[in-house]
Amino acid sequence: MALELFNTLSGKIEPLFASDGRALRFYCCGPTVYDYGHIGNFRTFLHVDALRRTARLNGLGLHHVMNITDVDDKIIRNAAAAGQPIGEYCAKYERAFFEDMDALGIERPEQIARATENIDGMVSLIERLAAQDIAYKAEDGSWYFRIARFPGYGKLSKKDLHGMEDGARVDLDEYEKDAARDFALWKAAKPGEASWETPLGPGRPGWHIECSAMAMKYLGESFDLHAGGEDLMFPHHENEIAQSEAASHKPFARHWFHVRFLLVEGKKMSKSEGNFFTLRDLLLKGYRASAIRFLLLSVPYRHQLNFTFDGLTESTNAVDRLRTFNDRIRTGNWPDAAPADATLTNLIRKGDTDFTAALSNDLNTAEARAAIFDVLRAVNTAADHSRLTRFDAEETLALLNKFDSIFAVLEDRDAELTRTALAWAESEGRLDEADPSLLTTLSFSDADIDALVAERTLAKTQRNFARADAIRNELLEKGILLEDSKDGVRWKRK
RNA sequence: GGCGCGGUACCCAAGUGGUAAGGGAGAGGUCUGCAAAACCUUUAUGCGUCGGUUCGAUCCCGACCCGCGCCUCCA
Numbered sequence: 243m244a245l246e247l248f249n250t251l252s253g254k255i256e257p258l259f260a261s262d263g264r265a266l267r268f269y270c271c272g273p274t275v276y277d278y279g280h281i282g283n284f285r286t287f288l289h290v291d292a293l294r295r296t297a298r299l300n301g302l303g304l305h306h307v308m309n310i311t312d313v314d315d316k317i318i319r320n321a322a323a324a325g326q327p328i329g330e331y332c333a334k335y336e337r338a339f340f341e342d343m344d345a346l347g348i349e350r351p352e353q354i355a356r357a358t359e360n361i362d363g364m365v366s367l368i369e370r371l372a373a374q375d376i377a378y379k380a381e382d383g384s385w386y387f388r389i390a391r392f393p394g395y396g397k398l399s400k401k402d403l404h405g406m407e408d409g410a411r412v413d414l415d416e417y418e419k420d421a422a423r424d425f426a427l428w429k430a431a432k433p434g435e436a437s438w439e440t441p442l443g444p445g446r447p448g449w450h451i452e453c454s455a456m457a458m459k460y461l462g463e464s465f466d467l468h469a470g471g472e473d474l475m476f477p478h479h480e481n482e483i484a485q486s487e488a489a490s491h492k493p494f495a496r497h498w499f500h501v502r503f504l505l506v507e508g509k510k511m512s513k514s515e516g517n518f519f520t521l522r523d524l525l526l527k528g529y530r531a532s533a534i535r536f537l538l539l540s541v542p543y544r545h546q547l548n549f550t551f552d553g554l555t556e557s558t559n560a561v562d563r564l565r566t567f568n569d570r571i572r573t574g575n576w577p578d579a580a581p582a583d584a585t586l587t588n589l590i591r592k593g594d595t596d597f598t599a600a601l602s603n604d605l606n607t608a609e610a611r612a613a614i615f616d617v618l619r620a621v622n623t624a625a626d627h628s629r630l631t632r633f634d635a636e637e638t639l640a641l642l643n644k645f646d647s648i649f650a651v652l653e654d655r656d657a658e659l660t661r662t663a664l665a666w667a668e669s670e671g672r673l674d675e676a677d678p679s680l681l682t683t684l685s686f687s688d689a690d691i692d693a694l695v696a697e698r699t700l701a702k703t704q705r706n707f708a709r710a711d712a713i714r715n716e717l718l719e720k721g722i723l724l725e726d727s728k729d730g731v732r733w734k735r736k
Numbered sequence: 737g738g739c740g741c742g743g744u745a746c747c748c749a750a751g752u753g754g755u756a757a758g759g760g761a762g763a764g765g766u767c768u769g770c771a772a773a774a775c776c777u778u779u780a781u782g783c784g785u786c787g788g789u790u791c792g793a794u795c796c797c798g799a800c801c802c803g804c805g806c807c808u809c810c811a
Binding site for chain 1: 742807
């Protein structure tokens, strides 16, 4: 089954394909690097990551471009407040952004494009529009896009602007525009703000122009897919289409992918509600990066996800179960005997088919997840009854490998990532925000734990269960859980 | 006001015109020195409410109630 995806532009689910027959050329609106990324940002990037990985699973090559917005109003304001040049200010948050992406297992795009490194392309795009009188210069030196000259305006967000009143919301310092809906392509320089000397006059880019210019530079005037959060649909993406198509007279992106906003504890995330969380906030509270990734991916991208701490705990447990299962199948010594019958093999293969089909069906990550748990239970049951063969174990591992090529949660990097977050908090003087129990748990090194486990094993062989249980309880209090099994003792951090 | 989305068990959450996936949690059991893990059993005659279409609706249509999003350079 070919990969099909909802297309905001057509309002339908359509096959996703590479128009050049080789690589999927797509653009994703990246972050404005004025602060640390929050979980809403990462929900979007995580689903774009799942899309990347699913496309690859379907045999598509990838040419993925993501922008970094490193000049805008918020950046200028914050950098000024910090007494830093915007370049220096942005570099810090860009670095943090990629650290967070790595922590969440989000793959890097093939191409990163910074706005400030692509001013030339934006200027020439505006010049192309000016040559057609679609871009015009206002008295203050800013350039605007004349929406009346682009008949398709509103086709993405399904807005009919004819009925809208001009001037309903006119910003006081934008009174020079010809029409209220006309948007800025180029903002005239203001004293004390970053600006570039260009043929358009001194100034800086408007918000939308960077994505048009950089998408066309790296992907061509027409390309396969454009992605972003649902809020970007209007006005950002609508304006991108207008600018790009008015200049090139060609269709811009064929397919549009929008990820819905998440709710946090039932409400829209906002600083004033007190439910605003960065990734780093959650790591310091003791939640694992893998659980955050799994939770954010567990609800399909077109549905609203209600992000809660209970949900995070559930996801932690679910990931644990998957890891325990993976370890069991990987390390077990399964007999070479031929399977008694094909029942289990067929079940595993059905899981494989269901998994791929679910993802191909508009990236239904919830169903894909369920397919894996179906196999997990069946294989565990077989293993419990000594009916699991090496053949079926290997089939299972292949499926787990496929699962992890999308979900990427099986490898346990959590303690290491949390340590990194703690080190960051310390360097920022924010260690007081960390959950105290985290510090005690992580204060035990793996070697410390192994030593105590060895001592307990010795006590057990001497049937000194009191001592053995004392050690186990001591570790449990520090958040370290022991599991005895036929093949020895395993431990894990809670 | 305009456009759009959603209401499924204790919680999260798929899904289909033909009789309710999966995860988490709880309870009981098997196993174990005891735990843990794993497995088994169990938790919706029911899918917001009321009508309609149909042999048959959670799924289609209509109305209503509730929640939410966009229309504000918030992903």
